[in-house]
Amino acid sequence: xxxxxxxxxxxxxxxxxxxxxxxxxYGAAIPPAGPWNDHLSLLLSHRSVRAxxxxxxxxxxxxxxxxxxxxxxxxxxxQAWSVVAVTDPVxxxxxxxxxxxxxxxxxxxxxxxxxxxxxxxxxxxxxxDVEMESAAYLETFLVAAIDAALAAQNAVIAAESLDLxxxxxxxxxxxxxxxxxxxxxxxxxxxxxxxCVGYAAAGAEGQVKPRLPQSAVLFEERYGVADExxxxxxxxxxMGNFSRRQNMPVDSWSARVLERMGPIKSMxxxxxxxxxxxxxxxPLR
Amino acid sequence: xxxxxxxxxxxxxxxxxxxxxxxxxYGAAIPPAGPWNDHLSLLLSHRSVRAxxxxxxxxxxxxxxxxxxxxxxxxxxxQAWSVVAVTDPVxxxxxxxxxxxxxxxxxxxxxxxxxxxxxxxxxxxxxxDVEMESAAYLETFLVAAIDAALAAQNAVIAAESLDLxxxxxxxxxxxxxxxxxxxxxxxxxxxxxxxCVGYAAAGAEGQVKPRLPQSAVLFEERYGVADExxxxxxxxxxMGNFSRRQNMPVDSWSARVLERMGPIKSMxxxxxxxxxxxxxxxPLR
Numbered sequence: 328x329x330x331x332x333x334x335x336x337x338x339x340x341x342x343x344x345x346x347x348x349x350x351x352x353y354g355a356a357i358p359p360a361g362p363w364n365d366h367l368s369l370l371l372s373h374r375s376v377r378a379x380x381x382x383x384x385x386x387x388x389x390x391x392x393x394x395x396x397x398x399x400x401x402x403x404x405x406q407a408w409s410v411v412a413v414t415d416p417v418x419x420x421x422x423x424x425x426x427x428x429x430x431x432x433x434x435x436x437x438x439x440x441x442x443x444x445x446x447x448x449x450x451x452x453x454x455x456d457v458e459m460e461s462a463a464y465l466e467t468f469l470v471a472a473i474d475a476a477l478a479a480q481n482a483v484i485a486a487e488s489l490d491l492x493x494x495x496x497x498x499x500x501x502x503x504x505x506x507x508x509x510x511x512x513x514x515x516x517x518x519x520x521x522x523c524v525g526y527a528a529a530g531a532e533g534q535v536k537p538r539l540p541q542s543a544v545l546f547e548e549r550y551g552v553a554d555e556x557x558x559x560x561x562x563x564x565x566m567g568n569f570s571r572r573q574n575m576p577v578d579s580w581s582a583r584v585l586e587r588m589g590p591i592k593s594m595x596x597x598x599x600x601x602x603x604x605x606x607x608x609x610p611l612r
Numbered sequence: 613x614x615x616x617x618x619x620x621x622x623x624x625x626x627x628x629x630x631x632x633x634x635x636x637x638y639g640a641a642i643p644p645a646g647p648w649n650d651h652l653s654l655l656l657s658h659r660s661v662r663a664x665x666x667x668x669x670x671x672x673x674x675x676x677x678x679x680x681x682x683x684x685x686x687x688x689x690x691q692a693w694s695v696v697a698v699t700d701p702v703x704x705x706x707x708x709x710x711x712x713x714x715x716x717x718x719x720x721x722x723x724x725x726x727x728x729x730x731x732x733x734x735x736x737x738x739x740x741d742v743e744m745e746s747a748a749y750l751e752t753f754l755v756a757a758i759d760a761a762l763a764a765q766n767a768v769i770a771a772e773s774l775d776l777x778x779x780x781x782x783x784x785x786x787x788x789x790x791x792x793x794x795x796x797x798x799x800x801x802x803x804x805x806x807x808c809v810g811y812a813a814a815g816a817e818g819q820v821k822p823r824l825p826q827s828a829v830l831f832e833e834r835y836g837v838a839d840e841x842x843x844x845x846x847x848x849x850x851m852g853n854f855s856r857r858q859n860m861p862v863d864s865w866s867a868r869v870l871e872r873m874g875p876i877k878s879m880x881x882x883x884x885x886x887x888x889x890x891x892x893x894x895p896l897r
Contacts, residue, residue, distance in 0.1 A: 361672020366773035387646020488651035
């Protein structure tokens, strides 16, 4: 961006931030983004981190993160989620094992488990002697899972604003019954995912991972993209460059998608999730 | 908070912001939150807005919001979501109708429809002649829905940082097939929810809505709360105060939960969602 002599320094700073943020996220495929500010720079700077320093979190951090989480929208204000904060090293080691040996769950000082929770609202019903008919339906399970996701994402932004790092752990769905047992979860609750929170270990911050060009995911008025094959090829190049910068094995995005979504064995038991969710007390009608 | 003479002005400002943010969100049940900054004040200030001014958005706003959305974590980098931006007044009017007559969908200059999208990854498979076996499972639908939710929540924070307002529209799930038809959605995609984006109409900004006390939703090491009945009673009082401040009919949270989760008719047809999702090309095994 050319330096504009009549542009105030703060605006030049913001324009430079925007450019750097978009290049890091999109490589060559920079979208024509508009207004910018420090909040956007924070959002764009997200990296998932998988190695943590042992440093403890400042007092009150957990409550700050949950205040951010509770400030997210929630369907009909039902607040159909809960969060269990795990700091006990023995429990974290066990949870790391349930997740297929993810060491960062042991390392991070705070492991948050986000719960799709219809049980609290069912307790409201029980007290009033009203049957919560809707709790039996897939729709209502989905509401709870989405409520949990919106809250968790706010907590992630909050953590990153405090120079903390995070990584979501979908592998809490590998053995949800073992997790439920450990946490004492009642029927109609389920751990949807975990979240490691802590300070990144030295050198583990990583770089911003490129995403698909916007024109592959954003459509105007109707779904459909004419040149998807080209967009995907360009993205495979960006991901190759990213892997080289990170000294990681070069692997195209397309190859990774085939590996992760192709064979059932890549699901690590999550092909049985529907029956497990039912056993946890969500009939999923 | 007592003024500390040796505390720099910026820190006093932050402490005052924290206090005001927490009082607005929790009323009397203020949690012992820790570190604070402007990002946290933004997150805590969220309000869903249901009336919009006709003012257009600055150029590039849509791309800015989507850049924020794409910066959210996504399971295994599968990026199993898309977003359709609707600005056509005729389409918005129709979508408002599908959503049971929500006028704010017509009013807002930008309506974003967030799509759980396994079709893009299935196209990767089709090109490589690899069957995407996992796409048939509930787990993978859930991954796509959560990916969409994380991205959308980042877009919400981005919008609010630009003084825009938003409201999620879960009622996109009332008639998902009609929405799919309008947007030209291919099999294995589904509108999970909508999002109105625009400037709040004068007087429609509303106040921050209180949430349940933290001790009702945040648990340490194990799920379970001893005094839930009391916590709920305290929250019903806060919601009553909120309703009075907003000149809205006073309605307790417990009453609202009973109304929204009790009878099947409150689901507005979403009790049929499972069969509809299947018809949209997700077998939900």
